[in-house]
Amino acid sequence: MxxxxxxxxxxxxxxxxxxxxxxxxxxxxxxxxxxxxxxxxxxxxxxxxxxxxxxxxxxxxxxxxxxxxxxxxxxxxxxxxxxxxxxxxxxxxxxxxxxxxxxxxxxxxxxxxKLDWGRVDGLAATLGKNGVCSNYSPGTVRYTWQCLDAFSGGNAIFTQPPPLKCAGAPQKIAYLAADHVKRKGLGDKSTLKFYSGGGALFSVPAFVPPLERVARRHGVEVILSHDLVAVDGERKVATFEMQNAEGEKTRVEQDFDLLHVTPHQCxxxxxxxxxxxxxxxxxxxxxxxxxxxxxxxxxxxxxxxxxxxxxxxxxxxxxxxxxxxxxxxxxxxxxxxxxxxxYTSCPLVTDYGRVMIAEFIYDGVVTPTLPLDPFKETRFYWWVKKHFLPAFYWKQMLTGREWDIAHKPRKTS
Ligand SMILES: Cc1cc2nc3c(=O)[nH]c(=O)nc-3n(C[C@H](O)[C@H](O)[C@H](O)COP(=O)(O)OP(=O)(O)OC[C@H]3O[C@@H](n4cnc5c(N)ncnc54)[C@H](O)[C@@H]3O)c2cc1C
Incomplete structure (x- = not known):
């Protein structure tokens, strides 16, 4: 052969x-x-x-x-x-x-x-400086925390293109940032906006209302169907393209002090x-x-x-x-x-200390592993995300041990 x-x-x-x-x-x-x-x-x-x-x-x-x-x-x-x-x-x-x-x-x-950093005009030249950061690569992720730590108020902008790996990751950093801003007492001096190129906050409709509540609680404004097309790091301006039902495209500019970019992926x-x-x-x-x-x-x-x-x-x-x-x-x-x-799963970090785990199979059927409310943010799931899953990954999954608890469809209303 x-x-x-x-x-x-x-x-x-x-x-x-x-x-x-x-x-x-x-x-x-x-x-x-x-x-x-x-x-x-x-x-x-x-x-x-x-x-x-x-x-x-x-x-x-x-x-x-x-x-x-x-x-x-x-x-x-x-x-x-x-x-x-x-x-x-x-x-x-x-x-x-x-x-x-x-x-x-x-x-x-x-x-x-493939992380297609080149899809957004000006992004590659300014990533890692001028407050433009991204969790999507090991080379840029530490700068995200530097930007958050140094943030003293202003516009914090978060972007999400379709399609992408871990569709919850762009939201997670927006919620952590909102929690951080609040803890630093900068809430009144800050505006947080989440721009998604897609038409919904999450791909599985059942998780949209609980996530909308999280965004509202944190004061994160969600703006859908806006795709990041350009970044001017010197001027600190991000440009988004939106398309209406007739297919007409218009562009809007947004000032930023911090811009977390999720790159286009293919x-x-x-x-x-x-x-x-x-x-x-x-x-x-x-x-x-x-x-x-x-x-x-x-x-x-x-x-x-x-x-x-x-x-x-x-x-x-x-x-x-x-x-x-x-x-x-x-x-x-x-x-x-x-x-x-x-089966897929996304531990949605909703603030420092709490996580909601979205688990589902084909056709968006919600299938939690544990008999817990799948739409509830818990401290237990934060522990699972931060401590249990990394250890499980290195010691079990990567070594070919297939220990598993079966996930099950459960009533979601
Ligand atoms: C910020 C972020 C947050 C995430 N959060 C979560 C989460 O909470 N939960 C979750 O389940 N998942 C999460 N993910 C997604 C998860 O990490 C990926 O879905 C997973 O790693 C996919 O595994 P993979 O083996 O397909 O790809 P990868 O793990 O990316 O591996 C691909 C490998 O192929 C190699 N490669 C590339 N090109 C070539 C080539 N031409 N020839 C040979 N080798 C090549 C690369 O170097 C790499 O080592 C997250 C990802 C990111 C970036």
Missing amino acids: QTESADRCHQVVIIGGGSAGITVAASLLRRRPELDVAIVEPSSQHYYQPAFTLVGGGTYALDNTRRAIRDVVPKGATLIQAAVTALAPDDNAVQLDDGQRLGYSQLVMVPGI APDFIAQSPLAGAGGWVEVDKATTQHVRYPNVFSLGDASSLPTSKTLAAVRKQAPVTVKNLLANIDGKALTAQYDG
Whole structure:
């Protein structure tokens, strides 16, 4: 099955050593230690990104979100430190940026999402100065806290484009900022605005009213259908584009003292330009089995996949065992029986000390793990977000241990 023109071949090649890549590799090797698994990953670091929100809020150390990639690659897997530049699924091969061509029998596509900082005019030049910050990258997240800590009143603006990973993250930092501003006694001197390019505050309608109440409580004005298109850091002006029902576009300018930007996000170019891509450029997989719809020896999960659910690490945790079982069945020539139901979850930080956890499956059906009110902000869930989940990630999920409590649909009214 492997291509003859490849420089080297592995039985299973995993593209990306992020949350999905390491979890799948560890789980595969736990079940079948003799497998020949290679992980292609250009970065020397691995990050637990969900804690970036807390780093930006000044309540978590960036160092605690990262490990050396070599320390998280499971024993028995081969790490190839390179980036994939092109895909040749008809030859069962991928092209690496070091010039090598890598062959495979089974391919797992998990290179994450592309952060498109260049989509907003002027953003790249001013990010990290002039009060323009972002929790979305390890290189910029500490500046968010510097900006918040130094904020002495004025306009604090938060943006959200569609689509994005962790659709709650742009709101979380807005609520932390509002709480911080209030604690510093700057409430009367400050205006907080949340601009979303989408038409709703959250994708699952059941969570919209409780989140609107949180925004109102914090005095955060929510402005929908406004997409950030330009930033002038020197003048401290952000420009938003809005489109009316007739498709006419108008632009509005907004002064800021602090601007937290969530970058536009899209499928990585090398996927979008490949035969693996479907609509939107994502790896086109079956929504239940995670197997590619045209190439049966290709699987995908996580942010780069077409799985029609909210892109989160919590989703990866439930997708990974499904991919692993089905990939092994595929190697064995058996039917693929494991099914993913669209589970995803977003711990919505609503102030310093409280969290509401939005858990749902396909079609927006609310499915909490614990028998607690899913729309209530609690201190218990703050503890889960800040302490339990990071430890669980490093010790359980990344090591391929699939400890789980089944989520269940519950009445929401
Ligand atoms: C600010 C923020 C807050 C978040 N909050 C939460 C939360 O509270 N809860 C939650 O569940 N999720 C949250 N997430 C989302 C979560 O982190 C992602 O959904 C998750 O990491 C996706 O895993 P992945 O493996 O698909 O992608 P990633 O973990 O991003 O990994 C992708 C890997 O692929 C590598 N790669 C990229 N290009 C190539 C290439 N060409 N060749 C080879 N490798 C490549 C990258 O270097 C990276 O290591 C948050 C994310 C952010 C940024």
